[in-house]
Amino acid sequence: MQYRKLHDADLDAANAFLADHAATSMILRGNLRTAGIERRRHPLSGSWFGAVANDGAIQAIIAQFGNGNVFVQAADNQTVPTQLTEAFLADPLRPVAGVFGEADQAADMLGQLGLAGSEFAINASDILYGLDLANLVVPVNARADDFQMVDAEKVERSTLLSWLRAYEIEALGAEDTPVLDSKVASRLVQSLDARNLWALIVEGKAVSLSGFNAQLPDMVQVGPVWTPPEYRSNGYARILVAKTLLAARARGVTRAILSTDSEAAAKAYEALGFEKIGRYRLALLKSPMQLGKMSAA
The missing domain is CATH 3.40.630.30 (Gcn5-related N-acetyltransferase (GNAT))
Structure with missing residues (x-):
């Protein structure tokens, strides 16, 4: 398993992974579709990091966008791989404005980033709704x-x-x-x-x-x-x-x-x-x- 920054060559794998967890990945999917991975000058561009298996499949993602917000997707796990967080932190990043994602995963990310005890404008575990x-x-x-x-x-x-x-x-x-x-x-x-x-x-x-x-x-x-x-x-x-x-x-x-x-x-x-x-x-x-x-x- 590699824990690294994602590149344009990872685009299909990232799309496939996020589509399998669509309900908690809409912002990630939308931004990826609009701006891709390495279109740095696009308003919705971001820095993308992934847990990448040997066959190229992606098993977790952390992404930070221009407004400073961090989004996480760790599939069906309650936690984000610490090695992925380390890769994210090792790269130059913007000040973090917020963390978003499935409730347990986002809470875990806050803890790993040392932000759990910070002052929040809002830190809410909202009910997620879906409709066919x-x-x-x-x-x-x-x-x-x-x-x-x-x-x-x-x-x-x-x-x-x-x-x-x-x-x-x-x-x-x-x-x-x-x-x-x-x-x-x-x-x-x-x-x-x-x-x-x-x-x-x-x-x-x-x-x-x-x-x-x-x-x-x-x-x-x-x-x-x-x-x-x-x-x-x-x-x-x-x-x-x-x-x-x-x-x-x-x-x-x-x-x-x-x-x-x-x-x-x-x-x-x-x-x-x-x-x-x-x-x-x-x-x-x-x-x-x-x-x-x-x-x-």
């Missing part, structure tokens, strides 16, 4: 003319920025600082370019937002989903998510996943047919931390 889109339960009024889904680009930019900012603070524990403005603006530009963000219009007003934060020909990951407090309890988010999934199904997507730690949101998703399939950890540090070679356990 053939079983999507469409709200009765979702197709009514009163509810229109539009590309987010048709909504005022100031509204989108305000909503995404509020989402980051409420859902992801972000601090209300000028730095957040820059982060939200960058995220909005990427979403509009990718055309993966939509709004629900009711009586001429935008009332809810939903998107896909990862999408592949066969599968999408739902998020962010945001409804301003003044428009909540009307079922708007459920209607909009259903509409986005209907559109995805029409172009051949067969499965959707999402994660949440909100009881209210969970009820809305379950009403659409989503079922619990595991747990996914989102661990975002309050401030990025630069790690050294001696951080591994």
Whole structure:
């Protein structure tokens, strides 16, 4: 077994490995499909490390992307190979902003990186949901003319920025600082370019937002989903998510996943047919931390 940095020659093996663990690898799969392994100047490029068997098959992956977030995939194991963590730490890396992955694996990664006792904006083991889109339960009024889904680009930019900012603070524990403005603006530009963000219009007003934060020909990951407090309890988010999934199904997507730690949101998703399939950890540090070679356990 080799524990090393991955290269373009490993692309097929990485895709095959991640496809076998699709529900907990959507960001990894999406970024790999879009940016590959060694397209360093692409906004979604990253540094990829793998546990590579003698036959070239990959059995675990650690990847860090430009925003500092680290994603892990260790198949059906609860831990990440320490030799892989050592290889990751031995290579020049960005300050770590957060760790994401299957809940136990991400917690193990935090421990190996010496981050378990750090201050987090959020460190949540969300419930992971999956849905075969053939079983999507469409709200009765979702197709009514009163509810229109539009590309987010048709909504005022100031509204989108305000909503995404509020989402980051409420859902992801972000601090209300000028730095957040820059982060939200960058995220909005990427979403509009990718055309993966939509709004629900009711009586001429935008009332809810939903998107896909990862999408592949066969599968999408739902998020962010945001409804301003003044428009909540009307079922708007459920209607909009259903509409986005209907559109995805029409172009051949067969499965959707999402994660949440909100009881209210969970009820809305379950009403659409989503079922619990595991747990996914989102661990975002309050401030990025630069790690050294001696951080591994």
